[in-house]
Amino acid sequence: MEIYKAQPRQPQRRLKKAPTPTLKYLLWGGAGGATIMLLAFLGYFFYLLGALPKVDRLADYRPPILSQVYGQDGTLVGEFYLERRTVVPVDKMPKRLIQAFVSAEDSNFYQHKGIDYVGIARAAVKNLISMRKKEGASTITQQVAKSMLLTPEKKFSRKLKEAILAKRMEERLTKDEILYIYLNQIYLGAGAYGVQLAAETYFGKEVDKLNLAEMAMLAGLPKAPNSYSPIKHLERAKERQGYVLERMVKEGYITQAEADYAKATPIVIQPLKKVNAEQSAYFLEQVRQQLVEKYGEERLYKDGLKIYTTMNAEMQRGAYDSVVNGLKAVDKRQGFRGAAKYLAEAEVEPFCKKVEDDIDELSLKQGAVYQGVVTGVDPAKHELTVRVGDRTGTLPKKNMEWAGKVELVNSYGKPQTKRAIGLGAVLELQVKEPDKNRTGAVFALDQVPEAQAALIAIDPMTGGVRAMVGGYDYKKSQFNRAMQAKRNPGSAFKPIIYAAALEHGMTTASIIDDTQVEYESGGDKAWKPKNYDNVYRGPVTMREALTNSINVVSVKILEQIGVGTAIDYAKKLGITSPLASNLTLALGSSSVTPMELTSAYSVFASGGYRTTPYFVTKVLDRDGNVLEEVPEPKVPVFGQMSSAQAQGDAPAQGEDEEGKVPPAVPQPGQPVITEATGGVIPVIPPETAFIMTNLMQSVVSSGTGGRARALGRPVAGKTGTTNDMKDAWFVGYVPQLVAGVWVGYDQERSLGAGGSGGQAAAPIWTEFMQRALAGLPVKSFPTPGNVTFALIDPRNGRLAKDGTPGAVQECFVSGTEPTSYSSEPAADTVSAQ
Structure with a gap:
């Protein structure tokens, strides 16, 4: 029997499955995409390496730095950055x-x-x-x-x-x-x-x-x-x-x-006092425009220039405060206009948050004005609780009495009348007592004026502009009324007419008949100039006419010397605006800027010299290199003008043989430098300048400029008020300083009660000059050697003997004084009918 041996089982070999065509493509595609992305990134990376800015330039780091503006005494007054x-x-x-x-x-x-x-x-x-x-x-x-x-x-x-x-x-x-x-x-x-x-x-x-x-x-x-x-x-x-x-x-x-x-360690926040650009805004803007034109904005804002100006810092602060205070006084006489707006209860917090973001102070500044919201009403005390940003305080009854009888409404929503203030009302609030830990401030009701004003102050001996304010609030309106507003000067133009008359045969004792007169105007109606007070005084002297600003007499003086003569004379003083070629010129019917008129008055203050107003004296770059430097022009003292010029027998610098000034009158900005005078031009005899000053001293001492007497020092000046009180002026000076003030609405309308030059403009001028002249010595106007004083009978303009009732001392250019007495024939009296 054949026996078979069992053979061991061989492991089954799995055949590797070939990838499908789709998967193969995906794998290859992914690998290719990744490669492409890598190559793209590397390409972009190397592109960046070549395109990036060079870092070598950082080794010479020169960042934008602020340009600083300095005043006359080296005080920092402004910054550009x-x-x-x-x-x-x-x-x-x-x-x-x-x-x-x-x-x-x-x-x-x-x-x-x-x-x-x-x-x-x-x-x-x-x-x-x-x-x-x-x-x-x-x-x-x-x-x-x-x-x-x-x-x-x-x-x-x-x-x-x-x-x-x-x-x-x-x-x-x-x-x-x-x-x-x-x-x-x-x-x-x-x-x-x-x-x-x-x-x-x-x-x-x-x-x-x-x-x-x-x-x-x-x-x-x-x-x-x-x-x-x-x-x-x-x-x-x-x-x-x-x-x-x-x-x-x-x-x-x-x-x-x-x-x-x-x-x-306690942290004490005490910021370095910043430049108050608000006070100097109009002056700085004039400087900025001048520098941008010369150096460009890039250099001005980034290159750290050091700019030295003619500004006097204390005078500039005084000018700003005086304009603000004066305009508020004019405005409050017109009454309370109601809250700026009303907020719903839900709008109060966002509004206050916005205000808070604008407040950098640890406590509100005393005297400063902020917008606040009414958050509580106490009718019994007639008191309001208000918020300014995250600060709270009160507005008591006594601090809003100027507004008259105001109803307080304890609910949100706009009241039916402007004479009411309710919850949510946005008000202008002036700080009377600052807050402590953001509570407890005490405020006074304030109001933003609708009228505007301009003030300009010039050193008559150099032309340097010491202070300039062109309006109430630069942030709201950059229009510089001191330099740009052309307004009718009214009676403030009369000194120019009177000065021209002095050089054309009239004297301070000339008699002019203040009686009504009419002139053909070319239309159906004749022009009948009227006096401001509707009073006609009969025969008056030139001094009395200017002191009381008598319109009819001024027109008759202009008629006598000729309109063309007056226009030429005004141009000689520096007036560049077109002037009306008719008799209304005597009443200031032609518009001029405050700068023009103030500069013209400086000719009287300087003793007959015209200086071109200027603002910048020196500019340095960030490395201290001098970019420009203007030598300060200086008016010489009396006696340094040639005798022929003083007598008017020889043309002054800048005039031709006929005594005419070339039409190209220098514009404000930079001084004109001449070899003969070092930057100034003699344009009228010093005797004329002195006599005009003497006449305008009477305007202050016993006429329409009486408010200026508060200075308690020799001062000359003239008021100006136009029809319906649309413009109010005061231009005046002491030996060291000349200043002009204009008040009015941008869109012409009446200033209302208290809107005359003496009531609206003169208080601003006086407050400014009190601050500007503090610490300066009291000076008298120097008398030229060719001026004579004589006792005059103002009833007839002739010499008076001691004891004559009403007799006054008058000044004359030597040789032009009267030679006959009151009881003698008046052959030497100049008169106008």
Whole structure:
């Protein structure tokens, strides 16, 4: 029997299944796509390497820095900038300030080469745990790259560029050079770029004078400058300060004891007093236009120019305050116009939040005006509770009495009448007592004037503009009324007519008949000039006519000398606007700017010299190089003009042989420099200038300009009021300063009660001059040697003997005084009928 042995079972071999055509293509396609993407990324990467900005230019870091404007005495009066920054070298920055910023922003700054890979990993872990972006990992070098070389867009491409540039920067710049850029470039809130401006803005100190507590507080700002602002959110700022100090301890820069001491150090927020650009806005804008035209905006706003001007800072502040106070007085005489608007209860909080964002002060400034909202009414006390931003206070009855009888309504919604104030009313509020810890302020009801004003003050001896205000609020209207508004001057033009008459045969004692007269006007009706007060005085002297601003007499004087003569004379004084070629010119019917009229008066104040008003004296670039310098023109004292010029026998500088001034009269901006006078032009004899000054002193002492007597020193000036009180003027001067004030509405209408030159303009002028002249010596107007005084009988203009009733001392150019007495024939009396 055959036995068969069982064979072991062989494992079954599985045949490898060939891939399907579709899968094969997908695999090949994926590999190809990945390759293409890799090649595209590498291509883009190398493209970026070639297209990125060069970091070499950072070695010569010249960031935009502010240009500063200085007044006559070197006081900082204004700034021009895109970014408010002052650059300081690293060696001026305290070592611990640098350590504070490094600890807070980039603790591995001195170890990494532009990118902090450890920091990236740490941030990634923290963000993953918290499931949100809690921490960033940008190094200081990357922040500089983004700030200086890139845009702030949040894209992967920007982050990649930032990383590449950071690596390149670390190869080409030292750590100190990177810190120098970073600490000067960084924005730290409140409009301050760089640590120097931040130190000044928050603590009123130079950066090298900061203590550790202040350094740590500044180092905490980059994360969120507004949220951690020590001005607005001191508690938050102190929390962030504590974080920075603990980071400094951890990094070994300070001890825990030093950190604790710094935390306990009181933080005193005392910002360096900022330039009040609002007060000088119109002056600065004139300077800005002049510099932009000459150097361009790029250079003005970024190149750190030092601009020296003719402005007197104290006079400018006085000019601004006087205009504001004067316009409010004019406006309040017209009555309360009601709340600016009414808010629903739900609108109050958003409105106050917006106001709060605009307030940088720890407490509201006394005297400042803010918009506030009525949030409470107490009818029994007739008192309001108001909010200004996040500050609260009261508006008591006594502080709104000027508004008259006002009804208080304890409900939201606009009341039926303007004479009522309810909840939600938005009011203009002036701070009488500042708040303490954001409560307890006391306010007074205020009102934004609708009328406007202009004031310009000029040094008559140089032409330097010492102060200029072109309106109530530059932010609301940039139209500079001092330079651009052409308005009728009214009687303020009369001194020009009278000065021309003095040089054409008349004297201060000339008799003119103040009686009604009519002139053919070419139409159906004759023109009958009227006196302002409708009183006609009969025969009067020239002095009495100007002192009382008698219209009819002024017209008769103009008729006698000729309109053409007066127009030529006005041009000689610097009037460039077209003038009416008819007798209405005597009453100021032709429009001129306040600058023109004030400059014309300065010829009288200077003793007969015309100076061209100017604003800029010197400009330096950021490196201290002089770009321009204007030598100060100076009017010589009496006696330095040639005798022939003084007598009017020889043409003055700038005149031809016929005594005519060439038509091209210099425009305000820069002084005209001449070899003969050093920058001024004699245009009228000093005797004429003195006699006109003497006449206008009478306007102040016993005429329409009486308010100016409050100065208590020799002063000359003239009021001006146009028909229906649409324009009010006062132009006047002392030996050291001439100033002109205009008041009116932009869209011409009556100023109403109290709208004359003496009531609306003269108070502004007087308040300004009281402040401007404080501390200056009292001076009399110098008398030229060719002037004679004589006792005159004003009833007939002839010489008077001692004891003659009403006799007055009169001044004359020697040889023109009367030679006969009252009882003798009047052959030498000049008169006009």
